[in-house]
Amino acid sequence: MFPSSRYYLPPHILILLIGLGQVIGCTEQAPTDSPAQVVILAAASTKDALQEMANAAVAASDVPLTIEISTGPSHALAQQILSGAPADIYVSANRQWAEQIADAGLSAKSIEWLGNAxxxxxxxxxxxxxxxxxxxxxxxxxxxxxxxxxxxxxxxxxxxxxxxxxxxxxxxxxxxxxxxxxxxxxxxxxxxxxxxxxxxxxxxxxxxxxxxxxxxxxxxHEAIVYPLVRIRSRNTNPAADHLFEFLKSDEARKIAENYGFVSLSNIDGVSK
Known part of the structure; x- marks a missing residue:
């Protein structure tokens, strides 16, 4: 092996390399105008209404916003969230699966959002x-x-x-x-x-x-209730918080009612 003294860098070379690294670091930063992203996992029956709500939210947003909606069986989506799949908002077609999300400590906010027949x-x-x-x-x-x-x-x-x-x-x-x-x-x-x-x-x-x-x-049958859940995350996502509030708005409720859903209480649930 070479002696450790062979790896010595003169001060002026070291300063040059540090400066070069700072320049490279600046050039690799993500653009500030990249769209904010929100991921929704939702019961299949909400697909069309949610898509229209998402379009309205994007149109009303002051910043570039991308909303990704994946729909399917409520229990399968809940299992994905419990297994660590990325999600910001979850919509279940019954209370049971939303409660499992809450019991796992993954629910930051939850309301009983819509009803059906x-x-x-x-x-x-x-x-x-x-x-x-x-x-x-x-x-x-x-x-x-x-x-x-x-x-x-x-x-x-x-x-x-x-x-x-x-x-x-x-x-x-x-x-x-x-x-x-x-x-x-x-x-x-x-x-x-x-x-x-x-x-x-x-x-x-x-x-x-x-x-x-x-x-x-x-x-x-048991009352058909769709809880709206804001998933707890280690990273802040203001866009997801704003979308959660938008989905509780009069505009979103009118869209839901146009698809035949019944609007329920908008009182925030207690975080768990």
Whole structure:
């Protein structure tokens, strides 16, 4: 090995290198006008309404803003957050998964944001005589779509069918076809792959390819509540804080109501 004295740098060379490093460091800094980014993970049923809200928020922002929205089953999105997936805002279609986020210490703020209703739909051109819930027991009705067992829409549907004493017969006759989430369940009935399906009223409003047969009594299932959660993060994100507040605004509520959602209380929940 060379003696350590061979690595000695004269003071004027050392000063030159330090100055060069400072110049390089300055040139590598991110541009100050780069867009602020916010990531939303949300229940599939909120996709269209949330996209319109995001567009409105971007248009109203004083700074460049990018909002990334990923939708899917509430329970799967919650598991992603619990596993460390990056997210700033989470929208669940029931209280259960939002509570798990809070119990894990990942919820900075949470409100009960929107409400919804459950409906029975059939393909628009269906020739089957399905006029009420009890008609699901008819032999001619072979396939009934509902969302997955852990998906809020599937949980609500199961509760409603049990309330109306239909669950045991429908499961015993293997009529129930599970969808990945409520939107895939809606797609089944749109394509005529099932004879009927149970979806949210907001989903049924999005298409003219289905007919609503019956609206479930709210007493037949747990209240359909969409918590809005600001995810706790080690890094501050003022854009996410502003978006969270925007989603509670009158403008956002009007958009939600245009899609058939019911606006709930806007009182902030206690941080956990």
């Amino acid at each position: 459950l409906v029975l739909v059939v393909p628009k051109e269906s020739q089957l005589r399905i006029e009420r819930l009890d008609d699901l027991n008819l032999p001619a009705v072979q396939r009934i779509g509902i969302a997955g067992a852990n998906v809020p829409a599937g949980i609500y549907a199961e509760e409603a069918l049990k309330y109306h004493h239909l669950w045991e017969n429908l499961t015993g006759s293997d009529k129930l076809i599970r969808g990945h989430d409520v939107r895939s369940t809606l797609a089944y009935v749109q394509r005529g792959e099932v004879d009927a399906a149970i979806v949210y009223s907001t989903d049924a409003m999005l298409t003219d390819e289905v007919r609503v047969i019956e609206r479930f009594d709210p007493a037949s």
